[in-house]
Structure formats: C-alpha cells, structure tokens
Amino acid sequence: MDAKQASIVIDALADGVKSDPGQFTIQIKNVGLSIVSNGGIGLSVNVTGGMAGSKTIGNQVSVDGGNVELSAGRANAAMVQQMNQLDAALREISRQLKDEHPDKGVIGSIIESLQKSWVPASITAVVTVVTKSILGA
Helix, strand or coil: CCHHHHHHHHHHHHHHHHHCHHHCCCCCCCCCCCCCCCCCCCCCCCCCCCCCCCCCCCCCCCCCHHHHHCCHHHHHHHHHHHHHHHHHHHHHHHHHHHCCCCCHHHHHHHHHHHHCCCCCHHHHHHHHHHHHHHHCC
C-alpha cells in the first residue's frame, strides 16, 4: 500500500462517519434513587402522621424522560462537535499522508488523541495500521 492508497482508506473512514453518524449510539441511564451502604443502614425513612385513607409518603422518587429531554439539545450539539472533530482529525491524517514529507509527529499525536477518546477501536485500529504501513513504527 502506498501513501495515496492509505489516504483513500482514511478518507473513506471520514466519509463513513459523516454520512452515517447514527452508527454511533449514546446510552443514557436514569437513576431515581441509588443508595449504597457498606454496613449499617443505607436509608432510613420514618413517616408519621396520616390517618386511615391518607396518602402520607415517606420517600418518593420518580424519574421520567422529561429529565433527559432538558439536556438533549446540549447533548446533540456536543455529539455534532465530536463528530466534526473526528472528521477533521481523519482529514488531517489523510492530508499528511498525501504530503511529500508527512509529519510523523502530527500523525502520531492525532492517533494517540483518538485512542484516548470515545472513538471506536475499529476506527483507530485501521488508522494505526494504515499509517504504520506507510510511515513505519
């Protein structure tokens, strides 16, 4: 594989990310109440009052989709930003590979950054193997 072919592979990864961002999923877990006790009593609720037929409640916790919807806009904006940064990183690696004198330090720094982020290992593995085949270890 030569540098041009390697840049085509990296560009294809970037195109795949841009064309189908839905391939990445974010899972959100709502916890209404979580009590951890390492001995003793984790939660003690004493309720007094209320006569027969009353609705005295000692501890009531509820969580619904509304709690998550409040931050959905910010989450979407953050995800778009992350996808754009991934696209830019892949494009920069491709650009470096097309250059007559690619900067190994820049490429290595980008790859290291991707490996330490949320980017799936399948993407970073392909980028790493392709660039090492061109630039060496």
